Amino acid sequence: MEKVLMKGNEIIGEAAIRSGCKLFFGYPITPSTEVVEYLSKHLPPKGGTVLQAEDEIGAINMCYGAACTGSRVLTASSSPGVSLKQEGISYSAAVELPMVIVNVNRCGPGLGGLGPAQSDYFQSVKGGGHGDYRLIVLAPSTAQELYDFTMQGFDLADQYRNPVLILTDGFLGQTMEPVVLKERPEPPKVDRSWVVDGAKGREKRILASYSLTNEIGEDNNLRWEKKYKNIQEKEQQWEEFHTEDAEYLLVSYGTTGRICKSTVLNARKKGIKLGLIRPITLWPYPEKAFIPYKDKVKGIVTVELNTGQMIEDVKLAVECKMPVHLYRRQGGMLPNEHEILDYVEDIFSLTAVEEV
Amino acid sequence: MEKIFARSKGLTDVAFSFCPGCTHGTIMRLIAEVLEELEIIEDTIGISPVGCAGFCQNFFSCDFIGAPHGRAQAVGIGVKRALPDRTVFTYQGDGDIAAIGTQHAIHAAARGEKITSIMVNNAIYGMTGGQMAPTTIEGMKTSTSPYGRDNILDGAPMDFPKVIANLEGAVYVASVSVDSPKNIKKAKEAIKKAFKVQQAGLGFALVSVLSTCPTNWGMTPVDSLNWLRENMMPIYEMGELKVTEEVEAL
Ligand SMILES: Cc1ncc(C[n+]2csc(CCOP(=O)(O)OP(=O)(O)O)c2C)c(N)n1
Ligand code: SF4
Numbered sequence: 001m002e003k004v005l006m007k008g009n010e011i012i013g014e015a016a017i018r019s020g021c022k023l024f025f026g027y028p029i030t031p032s033t034e035v036v037e038y039l040s041k042h043l044p045p046k047g048g049t050v051l052q053a054e055d056e057i058g059a060i061n062m063c064y065g066a067a068c069t070g071s072r073v074l075t076a077s078s079s080p081g082v083s084l085k086q087e088g089i090s091y092s093a094a095v096e097l098p099m100v101i102v103n104v105n106r107c108g109p110g111l112g113g114l115g116p117a118q119s120d121y122f123q124s125v126k127g128g129g130h131g132d133y134r135l136i137v138l139a140p141s142t143a144q145e146l147y148d149f150t151m152q153g154f155d156l157a158d159q160y161r162n163p164v165l166i167l168t169d170g171f172l173g174q175t176m177e178p179v180v181l182k183e184r185p186e187p188p189k190v191d192r193s194w195v196v197d198g199a200k201g202r203e204k205r206i207l208a209s210y211s212l213t214n215e216i217g218e219d220n221n222l223r224w225e226k227k228y229k230n231i232q233e234k235e236q237q238w239e240e241f242h243t244e245d246a247e248y249l250l251v252s253y254g255t256t257g258r259i260c261k262s263t264v265l266n267a268r269k270k271g272i273k274l275g276l277i278r279p280i281t282l283w284p285y286p287e288k289a290f291i292p293y294k295d296k297v298k299g300i301v302t303v304e305l306n307t308g309q310m311i312e313d314v315k316l317a318v319e320c321k322m323p324v325h326l327y328r329r330q331g332g333m334l335p336n337e338h339e340i341l342d343y344v345e346d347i348f349s350l351t352a353v354e355e356v
Numbered sequence: 357m358e359k360i361f362a363r364s365k366g367l368t369d370v371a372f373s374f375c376p377g378c379t380h381g382t383i384m385r386l387i388a389e390v391l392e393e394l395e396i397i398e399d400t401i402g403i404s405p406v407g408c409a410g411f412c413q414n415f416f417s418c419d420f421i422g423a424p425h426g427r428a429q430a431v432g433i434g435v436k437r438a439l440p441d442r443t444v445f446t447y448q449g450d451g452d453i454a455a456i457g458t459q460h461a462i463h464a465a466a467r468g469e470k471i472t473s474i475m476v477n478n479a480i481y482g483m484t485g486g487q488m489a490p491t492t493i494e495g496m497k498t499s500t501s502p503y504g505r506d507n508i509l510d511g512a513p514m515d516f517p518k519v520i521a522n523l524e525g526a527v528y529v530a531s532v533s534v535d536s537p538k539n540i541k542k543a544k545e546a547i548k549k550a551f552k553v554q555q556a557g558l559g560f561a562l563v564s565v566l567s568t569c570p571t572n573w574g575m576t577p578v579d580s581l582n583w584l585r586e587n588m589m590p591i592y593e594m595g596e597l598k599v600t601e602e603v604e605a606l
Contacts, residue, residue, distance in 0.1 A: 207420070
């Protein structure tokens, strides 16, 4: 298999092409712009379409239209742009459209800065737009995962007829790393009987989300809820790192999840039994990962690039059975592995443990 | 007995749900007839907006997608780029296309997107109960201009087709009315041309149709038609506003 050195954002583009994505609609915004730039160069020669829309609202609604035809479609943006897309994302969830949306999270609020952040966690996993819907949210932490999860994202979107969000950040997006360009997995067999492509030899179809009858409205909500429960049951993904004998756990995803691995290794050298749970799906949140540790672990630290957002889901997952603390940096700053360990030692009074 | 008038095949048998005297139904019938005459019902995907106009998704017999308010053209462009050989049209109220969705209309025209847009101008927001639209005329009372539209405060009504006609990629732009049999005939011709433009792949086509809203204007159906003739037709430039040479040659 081909191994190449590429920038994170370009990898997303390449993975989309190799996933059979034929359409991209987007609007430039740092630090996600390389996605549209890469696809502008490489998708049209392969017979695909790239359209630089008038704005993110236009882009997401173009995705909505294209997805209605059953075509694989992608859009990518960064935080302020993703805010603009929220109405269209809500409509896409309501009409149950498969599509992949990339958010290369930059710090905020407001225009904010370009540095890596996880400040859009709530927006991503709690339904950033109006109404009660869920996106499947994947959080890569390496170049290889940017590639793999983009591919997986298209398949999950098709399989569940639901938009999928890839939540990454400027650090991953801008870093050059080697990546193995794996073959596309066998695509899932999916029902296409809902697609709108012209009523030739069949009844007309309508894809819309309007319903003025409360009874129908409730039926729709119940149907979506059932789908979301099924996804929660089947699709939780996470990685565990030195968890088996852990007395303390770090919980962190994406870029910080990766940094936390070094913290765990350093802690182990000092004799501190630290482990890491790295959520891969942020929705569905990998609650199952915590079950074996609920009654075993003495304390948890979530490491985040925000004021503490995921920590709420961690507390729910462990039913507040142990102290859950937050170590966070913000505004585009990344923690290093040492400061995280200092915090763990401090908060759990572990400084007395002898070096080994 | 020979049947000389039948419901167009472009319409389903769902009964129109518009208020008495509302001309939305007339406009939809014309579009349906055009789809039937051009034999493109099965190749067409319509995009419905939010507003009274949005009910059209139930009445046409072609496939339909319901767009968010103002986004019909963006949605239609997504469809057309995915399926370039299909016919795509949007059916939008004046509020939908000329207020909240302005940017998509302008850029659909600027890029010469190969879709057809029908704008229904009733000078008011129908569905939400009669608020001021960008097309509300001077002095006209609505629930958000209870003392009448004040051109100093609210600006003069926007002649949106003229804005669109300025853009290179808009190759056919017409403004028509369905207030009389003669004008209904003209309206149908314009709508037909706007679909033929798309079939020939020439660029973006817009037909604006002046329409009544007896309910929110607070008038009888007959008075509404007269009011439209006397108050709207003089301020909106009527007829074919732009016909490029290629369109002329169709
Ligand atoms: C984002 C958003 N803003 C506002 C509305 C409320 N709304 C629904 S229809 C409408 C205006 C409809 O007027 P028009 O487009 O002229 O169509 P008509 O009802 O007259 O056919 C408004 C403001 C909405 N649905 N979505
Ligand atoms: S409210 Fe106005 S636009 Fe809507 S159906 Fe009634 S008359 Fe027609």
